[in-house]
Amino acid sequence: EADIYQTPRYLVIGTGKKITLECSQTMGHDKMYWYQQDPGMELHLIHYSYGVNSTEKGDLSSESTVSRIRTEHFPLTLESARPSHTSQYLCASSEWRGRDAEQFFGPGTRLTVL
Amino acid sequence: KQEVTQIPAALSVPEGENLVLNCSFTDSAIYNLQWFRQDPGKGLTSLLLIQSSQREQTSGRLNASLDKSSGRSTLYIAASQPGDSATYLCAVLETGTASKLTFGTGTRLQVTL
Numbered sequence: 111e112a113d114i115y116q117t118p119r120y121l122v123i124g125t126g127k128k129i130t131l132e133c134s135q136t137m138g139h140d141k142m143y144w145y146q147q148d149p150g151m152e153l154h155l156i157h158y159s160y161g162v163n164s165t166e167k168g169d170l171s172s173e174s175t176v177s178r179i180r181t182e183h184f185p186l187t188l189e190s191a192r193p194s195h196t197s198q199y200l201c202a203s204s205e206w207r208g209r210d211a212e213q214f215f216g217p218g219t220r221l222t223v224l
Numbered sequence: 225k226q227e228v229t230q231i232p233a234a235l236s237v238p239e240g241e242n243l244v245l246n247c248s249f250t251d252s253a254i255y256n257l258q259w260f261r262q263d264p265g266k267g268l269t270s271l272l273l274i275q276s277s278q279r280e281q282t283s284g285r286l287n288a289s290l291d292k293s294s295g296r297s298t299l300y301i302a303a304s305q306p307g308d309s310a311t312y313l314c315a316v317l318e319t320g321t322a323s324k325l326t327f328g329t330g331t332r333l334q335v336t337l
Contacts, residue, residue, distance in 0.1 A: 116267075143324075152228075152327040153268075153313075168324065200267055211317075212258065213325060215268035 113137070116201050116216040123191055124224050131186045131219045133201035141211065142184040143202040146170060147218075153200065159184055191223045226251045226318055230328035237304055238336050245299040245331045247314035252292050255317040258325065259288050259299050262311045271312075272299070304335045 114135040123129055135142065140161045145153040145168075155168030159178040173195070174188050184203075188195055200218045204211040227250045237243050247257070256275050260268040272281045272288040274297070280289040287300040297314055311332045315325040 150329075152329045153315075153325075154327075155324050158324065198265075202268075212270055212273045214270060215260070217267040218265075220265065 114201060114203055114214055114216040116199075116219050118219060119217060120220050120222075122222045122224065125190075125192055127191050129188050129191055129221070131199055131201075131221070133184045133186070133216060134182050135184075135201075135203040135214075135216075136182065137203060137205075137214065138181070139203035139205050139214075140181065141204045142178065143204075143213065144168070144174075144176060144184070144186050145200045145202065146172065147198045147200060149198075157186065191221075193223045196221060196223050226316060226326045228314060228316060228326050228328035230312075230314060230331050232331060233329070234332040234334075236334045236336060239304060239306060241304050241335075242300065242302050243304055243333070245301070245312050245314075245333070247297040247299070247328055249295045249297075249316050249326075251318060252295050253319045254292065255319055257288075257290055257297050258315050258317070259286075259297075260313040260315065262313060262330070264311075268313065301333075304333075306335045306337060309334050 117132045142159045144157040147153045154170035156172040157176040198218050198220050201216040202213045204213045229248045231246045258273045259271045274281045274290040285302040290297045311330040313330045315327045
């Protein structure tokens with residue numbers, strides 16, 4: 111079944127650790143996105159990609175980095191986690207169809223940095 | 225800068241009632257508008273997508289309308305059920321923004337027995 115996956119679902123980690131949040135989709139979508147959502151707040155786009163070897167920064171400044179080596183995989187990395195990075199991170203994907211491209215979301219990763 | 229507002233922020237209704245959720249946006253230059261559902265601690269489930277050229281979309285008990293010129297959309301839920309309890313988010317895809325969605329803060333719906 112075509113879907114979008116995120117791992118881990120929950121992560122509690124200490125300050126200064128390097129972490130990678132995984133996102134994979136089996137829908138063959140070219141476009142992928144990372145959003146950040148603080149509790150009770152709206153989602154903000156932090157990274158997106160048009161396809162392999164394409165990465166762009168979103169509206170919200172983030173210390174995280176992303177890579178897109180394979181179409182189906184769009185991991186997000188924090189080199190040195192801090193308490194301010196505590197948030198929910200949501201991955202999404204869509205077809206390369208421009209205006210009518212519906213975005214599909216993964217279940218999210220809830221990150222807590224102590 | 226596009227701003228998306230959802231009213232009300234929270235809503236509680238008894239089971240069986242019909243209800244309307246409102247979404248407004250400041251810039252009418254959009255490709256489409258999506259309505260999502262988010263359960264606590266979970267990701268987003270896409271409910272309906274309305275293209276800028278469309279007036280409404282229907283899926284089961286859900287009906288979404290779009291008035292692009294006035295910057296408004298409504299999500300109508302018929303015969304609400306406790307399973308409809310969730311946060312409902314609307315998001316707009318602006319023209320020329322490389323598929324970047326701008327989200328509202330959502331309406332938290334509770335349907336009581």
